[in-house]
Amino acid sequence: xxxxxxxxxxxxxxxxxxxxxxxxxxxxxxxxxxxxxxxxxxxxxxxxxxxxxxxxxxxxxxxxxxxxxxxxxxxxxxxxxxxxxxxxxxxxxxxxxxxxxxxxxxxxxxxxxxxxxxxxxxxxxxxxxxxxxxxxxxxxxxxxxxxxxxxxxxxxxxxxxxxxxxxxxxxxxxxxxxxxxx
Numbered sequence: 243x244x245x246x247x248x249x250x251x252x253x254x255x256x257x258x259x260x261x262x263x264x265x266x267x268x269x270x271x272x273x274x275x276x277x278x279x280x281x282x283x284x285x286x287x288x289x290x291x292x293x294x295x296x297x298x299x300x301x302x303x304x305x306x307x308x309x310x311x312x313x314x315x316x317x318x319x320x321x322x323x324x325x326x327x328x329x330x331x332x333x334x335x336x337x338x339x340x341x342x343x344x345x346x347x348x349x350x351x352x353x354x355x356x357x358x359x360x361x362x363x364x365x366x367x368x369x370x371x372x373x374x375x376x377x378x379x380x381x382x383x384x385x386x387x388x389x390x391x392x393x394x395x396x397x398x399x400x401x402x403x404x405x406x407x408x409x410x411x412x413x414x415x416x417x418x419x420x421x422x423x424x
Contacts, residue, residue, distance in 0.1 A: 265305050268297050272308050276315045285317035 252258070275296025279286050288299035291312075302308045347355060 265307065268301055268305050268308050269311060271297050272302060272311055286315050287317055
């Protein structure tokens with residue numbers, strides 16, 4: 243340990259004091275920005291606070307006192323009614339922040355979730371069945387198309403063969419007539 247400090251002294255006391263001063267300065271800057279916005283008649287929101295020289299919203303959000311002040315005067319939050327007495331206490335005894343949960347399934351019952359999951363599985367199975375039917379129809383049409391193509395090719399070959407036979411027969415008859423005339 244440093245010999246200049248007494249044994250029980252906090253080595254980081256100056257850092258804690260600096261952090262407390264920064265928090266107080268943030269609250270003061272926020273109060274000034276809110277008063278400016280109220281005088282101007284502008285809505286109180288994160289971007290508008292920054293626009294009049296107040297702290298950034300991320301700084302406000304990290305400072306519990308500043309965030310409480312922001313929520314008190316915010317145009318966005320003023321329309322809501324918050325009942326903090328209905329919220330469960332956290333293990334530390336403080337109430338949790340009244341922010342919406344990022345989990346959309348939070349607060350749903352197990353039965354509801356199971357029913358929604360079964361419905362989603364049924365929809366998926368129905369979609370798979372429809373896809374299989376469409377694929378079967380496509381394969382059937384493709385097979386019919388190939389058969390039609392083969393039938394058309396056979397008929398064309400038969401026509402060509404008949405035409406060739408007729409020409410051969412006609413040629414043979416012409417030769418025979420020429421032979422008879424000579």
